[in-house]
Amino acid sequence: MTPSLLQRSIEIILANQHPSGAYLASPNFPTYHYSWFRDGTYIAYAMDLAGETESARQFHQWVAQTILRHEGTAQRAAEKARAGQPLSPQDVLHTRYTVTGEAAAEDWPNFQSDGFGAWLWGLSQHLEISSAPLSGECERAARLIADYLAALWQHPCYDCWEEFGDRVHAYTLAAIYGGLEACTRMGLADYRSVTAAIREKIDTQLFNGAYFSKFIGTPLVDSSLLGLAVPYGVVDPRDARMRATVAKIEQDLLHAGGIQRYAEDTYYGGGEWVLLTAWWGWYWSLAGDPEKARQAKAWIEAQANPLGWLPEQVPLHVNAPEHYQPWVQRWGPIANPLLWSQAMYIILDHHLRAGSRQPAS
Secondary structure, eight states: OOOOHHHHHHHHHHHTBOTTSOBOSOTTOGGGOSEEHHHHHHHHHHHHHTTOHHHHHHHHHHHHHHHHHTHHHHHHHHHHHHTTOOOOTTTSOOSEEOTTSOBOOSOOOOOOOHHHHHHHHHHHHHHHHHOOOOOHHHHHHHHHHHHHHHHHTTSOOOOTTSOOTTSOBHHHHHHHHHHHHHHHHTTSOOOHHHHHHHHHHHHHHSBOSSSBOSBTTOOOOOGGGGGGTTTTOSSOTTOHHHHHHHHHHHHHHEETTEEESOTTOOGGGTOEEHHHHHHHHHHHHHHTOHHHHHHHHHHHHHHOOTTOOOOSEETTSOSOGGGHHHHHHHHOSOOSSOHHHHHHHHHHHHHHHHHHTSOOO
């Protein structure tokens, strides 16, 4: 019997988890032979939902050990930020790590705060789902990262796509908000004044009167804006502003079932991303339109190869066809499988099943 895409996704993730606990972003794409806290958090959440809580525990323990390994950097960055001193790329925590917890040595846009916020959120989800106690290392690392984010959240940094490093991004703020709210819930510290300030910034500087925008000062939407509602809860999924934002995403970025990142994306031409299509379905599974969620799931299943691999993106509808081949020549074919894509499929499948078990509201 052929295993389902759900089962294959679980198997692919487990097969690409290093004994250290780190998840390799993609085994067949050399540039992604690292672990990102951003990707890994969603992967660990998917493992928790799939009942593989030991896999998630190992990841969170690896993150904690990695963070504590770079404790001095985090403390110095927070001190400089609070003193109003400018931050250089050497001052901040990196975004990519080897599976043994070392900061990747190559030049990279490393100042990305969203992955640290995501990790705090994901850690809280793991504790809730698994009923496991908070380990001493995870507690120390969580307190350290929460302090780091509380000090640095207003600084421009690269977004979740590792671009636009001089901007303040809606998704990044949402991830920090979700992480600090999680710390408050876990009883580690009270960050409600900080999260209130973040929410106010999002409401006043990233909502243009019609919809939320990608970063301050642009009319563009980005599919990562889904994170404002799901999973970080800055905005309720059924809030009229969020619905308008999702409608704008669908208008600008939905093509024959798949979702692009943003309208000016040129990475591998700027095709449809599997993980974002799953995210869109995840949103609708919680916002009252399970049919759209099922459509997303069906589209994703159609993108899987016979081995059950899900790629990062598919070039069915690209913004800039002339940019596709140059990226292939530079880094090789599109990453496949991408563990984050497999994880988001698991997450979508779970929430669709959970929604079908609940009475209609």
